[in-house]
Amino acid sequence: MPIYTINYIKQANPSSTHLVVIHVKDSWYYDKIFIGRNTQPVKRGVDISGKIAFLEKNVLDEITLSHIISQWEFPEQEVIRLSKRQFLMPGFIDTHTHASQYPNAGTVYPIVVNNLLRSGTTTAVYFATIHLESSKYLARLVKEKGQRGFIGKVNMDCNSPENYIESLDNSVKSTEEFVKYVLNLEKDEGRGNGSRLVYPIITPRFAITCTSQLMNSLGLLAKKYNMPIQSHLSENIGEINFISELFPHLPDYTTVYDHHGLLNEKTIMAHGIHLSSKELKLIKERNIGISHCPTSNFAICSGVCNVRQLLDEGIKVGLGTDLSGGYSKSILNAIRNANIASRVVFMASSKVDDKPLNKSFPHLTLPELTYLATMGGAELVNLDKIFLMI
Numbered sequence: 001m002p003i004y005t006i007n008y009i010k011q012a013n014p015s016s017t018h019l020v021v022i023h024v025k026d027s028w029y030y031d032k033i034f035i036g037r038n039t040q041p042v043k044r045g046v047d048i049s050g051k052i053a054f055l056e057k058n059v060l061d062e063i064t065l066s067h068i069i070s071q072w073e074f075p076e077q078e079v080i081r082l083s084k085r086q087f088l089m090p091g092f093i094d095t096h097t098h099a100s101q102y103p104n105a106g107t108v109y110p111i112v113v114n115n116l117l118r119s120g121t122t123t124a125v126y127f128a129t130i131h132l133e134s135s136k137y138l139a140r141l142v143k144e145k146g147q148r149g150f151i152g153k154v155n156m157d158c159n160s161p162e163n164y165i166e167s168l169d170n171s172v173k174s175t176e177e178f179v180k181y182v183l184n185l186e187k188d189e190g191r192g193n194g195s196r197l198v199y200p201i202i203t204p205r206f207a208i209t210c211t212s213q214l215m216n217s218l219g220l221l222a223k224k225y226n227m228p229i230q231s232h233l234s235e236n237i238g239e240i241n242f243i244s245e246l247f248p249h250l251p252d253y254t255t256v257y258d259h260h261g262l263l264n265e266k267t268i269m270a271h272g273i274h275l276s277s278k279e280l281k282l283i284k285e286r287n288i289g290i291s292h293c294p295t296s297n298f299a300i301c302s303g304v305c306n307v308r309q310l311l312d313e314g315i316k317v318g319l320g321t322d323l324s325g326g327y328s329k330s331i332l333n334a335i336r337n338a339n340i341a342s343r344v345v346f347m348a349s350s351k352v353d354d355k356p357l358n359k360s361f362p363h364l365t366l367p368e369l370t371y372l373a374t375m376g377g378a379e380l381v382n383l384d385k386i387f388l389m390i
Helices: 028-034 062-072 099-105 109-118 132-145 168-184 212-225 237-246 253-259 277-286 294-299 307-312 331-350 366-380 384-389
Strands: 003-006 042-046 052-057 079-082 092-098 121-127 148-152 198-200 229-233 267-271 289-292 316-319
Touching (some): 092 267, 092 289, 109 121, 168 198, 212 229, 229 253, 237 253, 253 277, 289 307, 289 366, 294 331, 307 316, 316 331
Parallel strands (some): 092 121, 267 289
Antiparallel strands (some): 042 052
16 A cells, blocks of 8 residues: 655645655654554554644545545645555654764755754754854754754863863853854744754863853753753773772762752763662762764774663763764664664674673664664654654
């Protein structure tokens, strides 16, 4: 049976409905994400705001389709029939990428957003730069392109190049101005928090480049405006050793962020490769999410993240490209490399000296990998409940 998709906007009426009617037979993944497994043909209607406006089952023939066309008043020539090899799925969510580093891959901001959208990434969590105006520009651009984005003006006031560093006061002041600016971007459009496209996200680059005073101030800003937070955590061994030198009074890297009020259910930490059992426990307690960036981890030899262990511990995990540490803008490549990484972990954990271990970590399955690229990412950006409702 064909899949019917109707996509039409009545230009004469600004309040008219943007319709997508879908006839699906046993599309297990799509139904699993949005409405639960259903083996019956289904049609869905999506209104102009992107929410599912209606859902009907057993759309079996052209007569039923004609009734739908008549009911919703759109022309029959707007019907697009997907082939048996075509399917629909949720957009990818890139939970960690550096927009400012795309020139290393040959692109700049407008091309960045276009390339991500063409790659199927409908939501991205961006590191911008320390510069206020260019960070505002990225936020405006993401909104204009229709992508959902979490935009972070980067903060760094120590252990940084002389030409790329902020003062404490300027970093805090410009970050608060940026937060207010982004929050006002869609104020006149009447969007609720769940339907807005662009969000500010507090972004200390990582603990090495931020003084305690700056991290404390950013934690207070996040609390004041109820903002999400992103940074890097335990990407490589040298980084971890440097952290222990900078903060000798704190037991581990994760505790450094917690000590400064930067860990909560809206925090996304990239990498999380070399975490101790105590750190895993703290991450679980604070309900923070880990952005798994396998393409980058392999490219710069950071290590291999044990995602199965994170999932077993009940920790939220999504996928990130981490350009330009990662060489590809595609979450599909992240899925492939996450698959390989999980198999490397499985092989390493299965045997030592040819003797089986009591604990092994089965490699990730394709449904699990696809989940990480979609709903897993939605959990990290705290939009999973909204996505399930639409």
